[in-house]
Amino acid sequence: MDATPEGGASAPADRKAAPIELRDVRKQYPDGTVAVDKLSLSVNAGELAVLIGPSGCGKSTVLRMINRLIEPTAGEILIDGEDVTGVDAVRLRRRIGYVIQNVGLFPHQTIHTNVGTVPRLLGWPKQAIRARADELLDLVGLDPARYGKRYPHELSGGQRQRVGFARALAADPVVLLMDEPFSAVDPIARSGLQREFLRLQAEVRKTVVLVTHDLDEAVRMGDRIVVLSQGGHLEQFGTPAQLLGEPASPFVREFVGKDRGIRRLAVMPVTEDMLTPAGDVTDQLPAVDLGTSLYDALAAMLVTNADYAEVKDGARTAGLISRHRILSIDYPAEQAEDPSGE
Numbered sequence: 471m472d473a474t475p476e477g478g479a480s481a482p483a484d485r486k487a488a489p490i491e492l493r494d495v496r497k498q499y500p501d502g503t504v505a506v507d508k509l510s511l512s513v514n515a516g517e518l519a520v521l522i523g524p525s526g527c528g529k530s531t532v533l534r535m536i537n538r539l540i541e542p543t544a545g546e547i548l549i550d551g552e553d554v555t556g557v558d559a560v561r562l563r564r565r566i567g568y569v570i571q572n573v574g575l576f577p578h579q580t581i582h583t584n585v586g587t588v589p590r591l592l593g594w595p596k597q598a599i600r601a602r603a604d605e606l607l608d609l610v611g612l613d614p615a616r617y618g619k620r621y622p623h624e625l626s627g628g629q630r631q632r633v634g635f636a637r638a639l640a641a642d643p644v645v646l647l648m649d650e651p652f653s654a655v656d657p658i659a660r661s662g663l664q665r666e667f668l669r670l671q672a673e674v675r676k677t678v679v680l681v682t683h684d685l686d687e688a689v690r691m692g693d694r695i696v697v698l699s700q701g702g703h704l705e706q707f708g709t710p711a712q713l714l715g716e717p718a719s720p721f722v723r724e725f726v727g728k729d730r731g732i733r734r735l736a737v738m739p740v741t742e743d744m745l746t747p748a749g750d751v752t753d754q755l756p757a758v759d760l761g762t763s764l765y766d767a768l769a770a771m772l773v774t775n776a777d778y779a780e781v782k783d784g785a786r787t788a789g790l791i792s793r794h795r796i797l798s799i800d801y802p803a804e805q806a807e808d809p810s811g812e
């Protein structure tokens with residue numbers, strides 16, 4: 471049940487995130503196109519799942535069936551165990567945050583008003599809406615006193631996108647759906663925004679389904695990644711490390727590409743068992759923390775032209791990691807499946 475029933479008097483206490491389950495979902499458009507067929511998957515509460523796959527494989531269709539902007543032809547979609555196809559679509563959408571590429575802010579409304587859209591529809595009192603909008607703007611790193619009264623065109627693309635996140639989170643939805651939310655901003659702003667979003671997600675822990683066509687983004691952002699091929703066919707649903715280390719099909723292997731070895735370093739941490747004892751002289755070596763990605767550790771060595779990096783565990787030196795150790799990470803699944811070693 472909604473923590474703030476329509477006409478309710480106050481802002482909600484923090485709601486927990488809800489799991490999402492798709493059971494044998496199918497979407498056939500009126501012209502006969504089967505965009506998604508027999509798709510089943512479960513996203514845990516508080517998990518960030520990324521949908522990725524080639525153009526036209528049905529990513530947006532899946533996302534938009536979850537909030538019923540598109541009605542599935544068959545199958546069930548459950549949010550918190552409840553089949554959404556039986557729920558009033560408008561009420562459903564008020565429990566689901568939705569962020570799209572160009573944000574879709576209302577151009578003639580201030581940032582405050584934009585962020586307060588759903589709470590207003592839910593009938594919250596004015597003061598509660600205002601307080602919530604301020605809180606959310608703070609949360610996404612925009613000073614409400616400075617930006618609240620502005621109009622969308624008076625913000626940068628990245629700032630507008632943050633307002634989009636704030637608006638999507640305003641009524642404390644149990645699920646957040648995001649369709650290419652970072653693709654409209656330039657690459658530098660994009661990585662900042664991705665980091666910001668991960669920080670935000672660590673705080674609010676929503677169940678997030680994010681559509682992207684950018685594999686790096688998927689690897690960086692996803693707790694798990696769903697790889698779809700044409701017709702919404704599920705190729706693999708796994709952690710970034712599983713996807714890159716053990717592609718489940720030739721399709722996934724091709725999709726993650728030949729540079730998956732490098733990408734994989736970005737999702738593998740430096741661990742104690744990789745270290746050799748540190749000698750006396752560590753002054754000249756770059757230092758990285760235990761748990762840093764192998765990619766970052768390697769980058770630290772490359773920029774200083776060192777063969778080793780000192781690995782710190784707090785103030786303590788845990789040991790050294792070598793370039794060679796990082797570059798000799800093996801790929802058991804690949805070797806087993808591909809005797810040519812390609």
Ligand SMILES: Nc1ncnc2c1ncn2[C@@H]1O[C@H](COP(=O)(O)OP(=O)(O)OP(=O)(O)O)[C@@H](O)[C@H]1O
Pocket residue numbers: 499500501503504505523524525526527528529530531532683
């Ligand atoms: N309204 C529609 N009527 C008919 N076919 C449609 C409709 N909307 C989408 N499709 C088709 O359904 C398939 C899946 O489309 P969808 O937009 O879900 O893919 P996508 O993976 O999000 O693609 P992209 O990465 O290019 O945005 C495509 O073949 C598309 O042409």
